[in-house]
Amino acid sequence: MNLNKAKAYCRKLPGASEDIKWESNLVFSVGAKMFAVTGADGSERGISFKVDDDRFLELTDRPGIIPAPYLARAKWVYIEDAKAISDAELAGLLQRSYQLVFAKLTKKLQREIQGG
Secondary structure, three states: OOHHHHHHHHHHOOOEEEEEEOOOEEEEEEOOEEEEEEEOOOOOOOEEEEOOHHHHHHHHOOOOEEEOOOOHHHOEEEEOOHHHOOHHHHHHHHHHHHHHHHHOOOHHHHHHHOOO
16 A cells, blocks of 8 residues: 555545644545545554445454544544555545545535535
8 A cells, every 4th residue: 555645546536625633644524524534744654544334344354454543433444554455445445435424415515516
């Protein structure tokens, strides 16, 4: 996994924004709801994001992927070992995280983000 590619991918998603929260976390959001979190200062080697409920256990059973601290109850995982996941698989999971969060937004906000 290349963390810089993951950040670039998140930035390209429609309506995605990024900001710093909790002093040192780079948070990617859509409609002011976060879908991915990583370190802002470059010291972070991993990334956290939301997954489907049925994928949570499957992913956290893999070496290098753990329940995300503070967010595991909401079915977030943390990739702590870059070798645990390929860039392509991570892109797919980030896309899905974005979709899960986007789906919870109001219909009005969804239309605004989609430009309609």
